[in-house]
Amino acid sequence: MDDFYRDFILDHYRNPRNFGHLPEPDAVAEDRNPLCGDEMRVEIAVDESGNVSDIRFSGKGCAISQASASMLLEQARGKSLEHLLALGKESVLENVGIDISPTRMKCAMLGLSVLKSAALAGLAKAESE
Amino acid sequence: MDDFYRDFILDHYRNPRNFGHLPEPDAVAEDRNPLCGDEMRVEIAVDESGNVSDIRFSGKGCAISQASASMLLEQARGKSLEHLLALGKESVLENVGIDISPTRMKCAMLGLSVLKSAALAGLAKAESE
Amino acid sequence: MSRTASALVAGERDVRADFPILGERTSRGKRLVYLDSAATSQKPTVVIDAIERYYREYNANIHRGVYEIAARATDAFEEARAKVARFLNAAESAEIIWTRNATEAINLVAWSWGGANLHEGDVILVSELEHHSNLVPWQLLAERSGSRLRFIPVNDRGELQLDTLDALLEGCKLVAIAHVSNTLGTILPIAEVVARAHAAGAIVLVDGAQAAPHMPVDVRALDADFYVLSAHKMLGPTGIGVLYGKRALLDAMPPFLSGGDMIRSVSYERSTFNELPWKFEAGTSNIADAIAFGSAIDYLEGYGMENIRAHERALLAYAFEGLGALEERGLAIYGPHDPERSSGVISMNFADIHAHDLASILDTEGICIRAGHHCTMPLMGRLDLAATARASFYLYNDRSDVDALITGLEKAAAIFRLS
Amino acid sequence: MSRTASALVAGERDVRADFPILGERTSRGKRLVYLDSAATSQKPTVVIDAIERYYREYNANIHRGVYEIAARATDAFEEARAKVARFLNAAESAEIIWTRNATEAINLVAWSWGGANLHEGDVILVSELEHHSNLVPWQLLAERSGSRLRFIPVNDRGELQLDTLDALLEGCKLVAIAHVSNTLGTILPIAEVVARAHAAGAIVLVDGAQAAPHMPVDVRALDADFYVLSAHKMLGPTGIGVLYGKRALLDAMPPFLSGGDMIRSVSYERSTFNELPWKFEAGTSNIADAIAFGSAIDYLEGYGMENIRAHERALLAYAFEGLGALEERGLAIYGPHDPERSSGVISMNFADIHAHDLASILDTEGICIRAGHHCTMPLMGRLDLAATARASFYLYNDRSDVDALITGLEKAAAIFRLS
């Protein structure tokens, strides 16, 4: 794990992209890693064609969860909500590019899981409209 | 323990002395060995000078508890209630005349314990009269 | 495991070698003839070693530890849960809740499910042969909730009488029933009881403390709503047991014991709770013993539950035959007296020898049996018995143990001068 | 035991030799630097051996067994209870109830005593630094009974503020409070809280999970009404804990878990209950682990609780000194920061390195610490912390472990490019 903390990871940790809040999000989700208590929130704005037009995350967490979320969200812009829902673990693991120990896997996947919850909320909302 | 079951023990077990009930007991007590469920009841009649004039026990139990009670009660007749209250373990152990394994000690002492409860009840009654 | 499987083929001696205690001698130099497995089973070396290995190599608290041994302990602990799920054929590991023993598992249901679902006038149905652990919690629940107990009767052989079941099920919310009687060995027709209970709108808790050790159990085939067991009766350590419950029921139940580990988030004023199975596991679990119970399950599966059942059935037949010779001297055997309908339990009395005296005399020969009411006082009353002497078998017993028992009974007859 | 005592005199290496796991290497070949004893302690060989001996030589169910090994098991089990009673200076063994852990002990009081004694409008008083296990059960009890929770405040260093205590005690029936904080190490002024609570007519439950392992505890000197602990934090096995209660309170409490062993007599319709302590012990107890906990107590007493306290105090002073050098690089230490007023716990954060990342990096060096909220989420909120990294000591730690921790922190600083 000590080789996990390379420069670009620390940069995403210390300068997370898309961090903060949207004025009028179309879909929001938040979750908590029950084992450590870290919280994360994802807000999505959707354009007319159902693609992500803007996105933010917020919360406190370790370098693994924050950097993983920051990198993942960079790729979410412009994607359809269905596309986000179909994302698997690999999408996170390819970004970090290094094996993550099983004890920290939940940290790495927190962003993915909240992102997918937000996408699901967005789809449900679209359907009910 | 196999040498415990000598002839006089088996005789007391199969033909317990003072077994049954008194028509009008002055004091009664019963108890149960919670570990095996065996029950025993002792009934005492007291004469004017406060000594045991008649006594009975009843209940179901193993040879150890029944024989021990039967032998003990034979010696209780004519004794004062105070005397009964002061009886110790030795009074039972001397009767059986052989070491009793710790697991069976509760069986051997059941009669003594109920006899003493009955004596206590008798003394309490005498006092309140 | 392959060794165990071959041991069965090669004869029973090798199985005994897996259980170190069976090589011990009593203070009188007798070999141990252990016939009290219904009270608690002996443990094979693999189970004892699993405990030792945990404490010597990777003892750590689980679930929240980042470091290596904590991860290893967490994996082993959850792997043991998965083994139990597979062993019982549960739909998922999350339906397996660790408890201290079968008793605690029953109490968990009585307090949590019972507290939320039982009300004034409701009926709880149990059988007349239940262990106190599957009776007293329901008495107390009835008292708390204003509900009433009813009893499925048994006949004089301890067999369940189902002709009045539908009437008994009227107004019934919960049936709590043993899978196998610990006092008589009777195997109960659980699938039928469950089907009829479900038809009447009641759910069923099955007390599997005496079944899970001795025969294949498939909770989904039985369609049991709850199923409980104790590890210590099935080669596992003391201090660990299991509540199986269907997810829908467990999900809807309020928490019972609360504290660390079972929460999701806590503020000063209120808390939200973790998902299954941890929602019901408060505080530090019995980590070592859960892991060791997983090893016990491996051992049992290596032997094969069908093989255990077959072995005990054969031993029971052999014992009934041998004991038959003592019947004319006053030996009375209770229960169905039929290896097809009993698990490996023989409850008896010998002439006028009290069960305690019998057990003491057998003890001098190194033979361990249980004497008393076997935590089924009401059943003893129903059968008009004060106490019985109970011999119970497991996979490590063999014909020589039965022979020793019979010799011991003959010695008791001599000591008590039976003709 | 004499060996242990002399080990202390001869230097600390010999104590480490009593703990087999401390001789293990991690997968990266590092020696184990175990600094997570507040989560669970390591176990000396004597404790592991006690478990093994039970299963290999005299495993049997207790209390009702007539045969030799059952008698031996019963004696050992009750002897362990007597050791706990002596260790805590209880008035009698009957005041010692076995539970699974401290959490279950607290829940027992919440359900049984709380159910019988707490009513609409009553107040339960806890402190702001409680472990979830000494908070959530009271939240749920408050909900069930209509009573309310109040909180004794702590200051920013995690020290109890008692100036408003008398006002807080108004209408209060029960105070539930930690003896030592698991997150900060703070030692709380229990005797004073008890005296003032009693004066106000409230009883006091003391959560001793972090105190009993580390310092002499005398429940009668404290005048605690209930005192709880977990064996696994004090050299004993997982799966066994203790509720101490004053006899008068325990006697008056209704039963909680029910079933085998805790009854006096049972009929189909109702039951009467056994005397203390068995009244609260339903089903087969965790026999092996209770006995092994007795061995842990022997070991602790052989070392001497005063000596453990002195050893940890010295180690804490040494650590504070060593860690001081890192403060200018951003190391923050929480809690009283004073060896006289803390038990062997150091909670910290290092610049902007999240506690989890710190723990992962230390893990690569074989150093085991805990990261997170330590089951005290509300306290973390109160102190405005998301998580801390916690190192905790026990009798087997020494200066080399502190040195390793400091080296590990320096490595983390390098990895995170701290200036």
Ligand SMILES: Cc1ncc(COP(=O)(O)O)c(C=O)c1O
């Ligand atoms: C202060 C305190 N109370 C209670 C507990 C709960 O202990 P257990 O999980 O053994 O029940 C702990 C353990 O983390 C603790 O530190």
Ligand SMILES: Cc1ncc(COP(=O)(O)O)c(C=O)c1O
């Ligand atoms: C049928 C039955 N149910 C429940 C129990 C209780 O098991 P435990 O004491 O392990 O909780 C037993 C054990 O004697 C049993 O035989």
